[in-house]
Amino acid sequence: MKIEVLEKDETNLRLSIKEADVPLMNALRRIALAEVPSMAIDEVVMIENSSILQDEMIAHRLGLTPLKTDLDGYNLPEECKCQSEFGCSLCRVTLTMDADSTEGTRTVYSGELVSENPQIIPVSDKVPLLKLAKGQKLKLEAYARLGKGKNHAKWQPVSVCAYKYFPKIELLSEQCKDCAKCVDICPKKVLAMKENKVEVRDLLACNLCMDCVDACPQKPSAIKVEWEKDAFIMNIESSGALPPERIIQEATKILDKQLKEFEEQLKVGVK
Amino acid sequence: MSKLKVKVLKKEANELKIEVEGAGHGLCNLLQKKLLEDERVDLAGYDVPHPLASSPVIYVRMKGAAKPEDALIKAAEKAREMNTAFSKELKKALKA
Secondary structure (H helix, E strand, C coil): CEEEEEEECCCEEEEEEECCCHHHHHHHHHHHHHCCCEEEEEEEEEEEECCCCCHHHHHHHHHCCCECCCCCCCCCCCCCCCCCCCCCCCCCEEEEEEEECCCCCEEEEHHHCEECCCCCCECCCCCEEEEECCCCEEEEEEEEEEECCCCCHHHCCEEEEEEEEEEEEEECCCCCCCCCHHHHHCCCCCEEEECCEEEECCHHHCCCCCHHHHHCCCCCCCEEEEEEEEEEEEEEEECCCCCHHHHHHHHHHHHHHHHHHHHHHHHHHCC | CCCCEEEEEEECCCEEEEEEECCCHHHHHHHHHHHHCCCCEEEEEEECCCCCCCCCEEEEEECCCCCHHHHHHHHHHHHHHHHHHHHHHHHHHHHC
């Protein structure tokens, strides 16, 4: 297998993966979406809420606010030693908020949440949570826990985790009349005209829609779009909870654990 | 923790039907495809009878007298090897 990092920043990771297969890519994608844990607010105690939004509404908005996650320092509540309904310092983080409006209407942002652990804070402090009119107050205590995307989307560490086949574009120069129809129709601007000749400008952007093949007036088409059966481009966009490379590494760990467990169970259960 | 649990539903000399509690499409599809790469396997498939109320069921039938549980273990091993190769390559690629 050959892996190459195409793009990488704080929230995005784009990989080129060669000599892999669909089932593996799919398993990793599903695990990144549904099984890699991340932190999210799970329970909220309202102390005072005189805003016009109901408690539930505010709790829901708090839950969906992405939090920076520390996977090594915290346990999943169901795996934690405490086994307590309320959690302990190893499986729960308390965040508090005390907001009011003394003059005029104002918006309360996620940055006003105060965490007991400075590492577990909202990814962005500019998520608008609600508006308070003059004299209204909001005081609450929120408990964040690790969880999995399969239980609630708020625990999904990724906003996008997808893969596509590695594209292969062939220009049959003898047949091509350089009419540029394929260049104009391409939604991803993969093709370009250079010195009156069609050329591939950005191969990796191709989404294999085949519009260029249909647009070509030549019969048979002077452009051929195919894909490598065992090469993929994987795109991981993190919500900010974890770095994207950490998410995919965790996914491989979880898959390995699942397969190991499956083998063990099989050896014990089937005789 | 959603630990995996294997329950045997049907077992014959060359046939096996198991229910895998805690598994999803990701794992089952991977195992099915790896089973089908095995020449001794006659038929391999999986089904999730209900997306919320049930666990996936994996079915394997072998050609001749081969043991289906051996093929399953081989398939899981194969998948693990591939996954390990992936994580090794990923580490290398991220360092570069």
